[in-house]
Amino acid sequence: MASILCRISKTLVNHRLPPFTKGLIRPMVTVSWPFQSQPRDLSLPNPSWSKEMLQHYELYNSQCVGEDGKEGSGPWRRLPSYNRLLKFATGGVLLSKIIQSEARLFTRNIKIPGAGFEYVMFIKKSQEKCVCIFQAGHLLEGPPGHVHGGATAAMIDSVNGTHATYVCGPVMTANLNINYRNPIPLGSTVVLESTLDQREGRKAFFSCIVTSIDGSKVHVESKALFLSISMSRILGG
Numbered sequence: 001m002a003s004i005l006c007r008i009s010k011t012l013v014n015h016r017l018p019p020f021t022k023g024l025i026r027p028m029v030t031v032s033w034p035f036q037s038q039p040r041d042l043s044l045p046n047p048s049w050s051k052e053m054l055q056h057y058e059l060y061n062s063q064c065v066g067e068d069g070k071e072g073s074g075p076w077r078r079l080p081s082y083n084r085l086l087k088f089a090t091g092g093v094l095l096s097k098i099i100q101s102e103a104r105l106f107t108r109n110i111k112i113p114g115a116g117f118e119y120v121m122f123i124k125k126s127q128e129k130c131v132c133i134f135q136a137g138h139l140l141e142g143p144p145g146h147v148h149g150g151a152t153a154a155m156i157d158s159v160n161g162t163h164a165t166y167v168c169g170p171v172m173t174a175n176l177n178i179n180y181r182n183p184i185p186l187g188s189t190v191v192l193e194s195t196l197d198q199r200e201g202r203k204a205f206f207s208c209i210v211t212s213i214d215g216s217k218v219h220v221e222s223k224a225l226f227l228s229i230s231m232s233r234i235l236g237g
């Protein structure tokens, strides 16, 4: 009985971790708790993914496995993705708590598979590159038949932002400068490649290039500045 209680309490402790740590922190126990609500990793293949999206996913996923055949020992790492990050990030007043409990990560808030932002990110363990395979759904329309520039900007900010968080810890976007070169057809799959260009104290400079899946067409090029900030500043609002 004591050992069962111990296992349950360990499980609860593990489930209190913020969702974004899942996959980064190995759970101490694997016992399943009947009332748990496990967040769903939304960066795994679903039936809406195109053939190109799946092929590219497999290409990077296969490089997450090392030469020794062990998963996780390859040069790339797949980043799991959930529809929310922190519960009650800006605590205090009741309204804030209600809003926060309803909060969802912007690029993960369209529930219908394939309708909005379908994407998966991989980061190079040497940290200088982060790649995102992105399939743009019909709800992201801007000009007829093409992706809204704001949706593309959101994806660039997310990929650079995730990359920056991975490299620097908590950050905020201070500046994002975008050049749109060729419109992205709705429903197509594109690749976003984020590069860490430079670090200077609290500042981290990133660039991003968005290309067609075969690399033949450049859709967007951008530069971004991220500033490291304390976690208490994010949580305190």
Ligand SMILES: CCCCCCCC/C=C\CCCCCCCC(=O)SCCNC(=O)CCNC(=O)[C@H](O)C(C)(C)COP(=O)(O)OP(=O)(O)OC[C@H]1O[C@@H](n2cnc3c(N)ncnc32)[C@H](O)[C@@H]1OP(=O)(O)O
Pocket (backbone or CB within 6 Å): 020, 085, 157, 158, 159, 161, 162, 165, 169, 170, 171, 172, 173, 174, 175, 203, 225, 227, 229, 234
């Ligand atoms: C995060 C929790 C961890 C979760 C982990 C999850 C894992 C990843 C999973 C999922 C990730 C999803 C990824 C999403 C990512 C989205 C990111 C966003 O969209 S963030 C929202 C938009 N950004 C804002 O709302 C910022 C608003 N601005 C501010 O809060 C401040 O202005 C801030 C923090 C940017 C800077 O304020 P200061 O007070 O800290 O710093 P000062 O003193 O003003 O500047 C410091 C230096 O930076 C330069 N600087 C500041 N802003 C600049 C600018 N816009 N352009 C150029 N230089 C600038 C200054 O000139 C100064 O430079 P000199 O030290 O003098 O050399």
